[in-house]
Amino acid sequence: MFSLFGIRSAEAAEIALTFGDVEALHDILSPDVPIVDVLQKYIPSKPSQESSDGVSMCAFEEVQVTTGNQPIIKWACDTGKCIDGTPLFLTSSEGDIVVVASHSGFVACICVHDGVARWKTRLPCRFEASPEFCGKLIAVGGYNGCVYFLSINTGTVEWSFTTDDVVKAACAGDEFGFCYVSSYDGNLYKLNPKEDGIMRWICSGNVPIFSSVTRHGGM
Known part of the structure; x- marks a missing residue:
């Protein structure tokens, strides 16, 4: 299976x-x-x-496997369970980092150079969405319907916002620092990370929203 x-x-x-x-x-x-x-x-x-x-x-047909050009694993970081979302790559004054969110509930910030975890934060839910950078914070939606906003420096949860159902799609940020969240509850939310997660507006639909938001111009 x-x-x-x-x-x-x-x-x-x-x-x-x-x-x-x-x-x-x-x-x-x-x-x-x-x-x-x-x-x-x-x-x-x-x-x-x-x-x-x-x-x-059952005798399967032979398959030729080439081993000469296989990638070399430089390091690995254990988050406890699988990672569905795409790692978030960021460049900081202290070097390149990646942020990942796992089924185990761990969100981790890892140095690309050596694989050392700057921080790991355990949250009470499973994550399938990719983390995103919104308004100088890391935003990631969880299976419990919450969107968590974490400090990029420490991993501390600065605040969270609760929807009425699962959030599986990655949040989206804009050039003004606003965060857009799509949820299985059928709603699209616009949040302001700079104001402790104040909701600026909500757009209600009739069906669950599985995909992330794509912005174009002022839309």
Whole structure:
């Protein structure tokens, strides 16, 4: 079952395209279909053979793997569980950093040069959204419906804003420091991080909002 390894819709779609069969998407996302069954169904194989103990085996076609140009892992930082969102890359006076948010509830700020964590903050929810930089604070929405705003220097939660449902999409910031939050509650919020999270306006819809906001000009 691919879901046990954190495979979700986007990753499942990529795997299905690799198989060359969009019908594979359903099997990949199903919690009841073992991985081996998916591989046997969608990867061309040679006729079945029997092992020495009489068990039927499927002989898959050989795949050439190149090892000469593989990337080298310089360092790793353990956040306890998987990370769905894209790391936030920032350049500071003390060097380049990345900020990540994990299913474990950890938000971590890590030095790119050596992998040392400047800070780790544990929050009471699961994160699937990418962290974003809004009004000099790190903004990230959680599965508990809260959007947390953390200090870039210390990881301290400066304030939080609660929506009525899950926030899975990344927040969006503008050149004035405002933060835009889309929630499963069907609302789009405009917040002012400079004023302790005061809501400037709310735009209500009729369906959950899964995607992040894209700004264009004054819209």
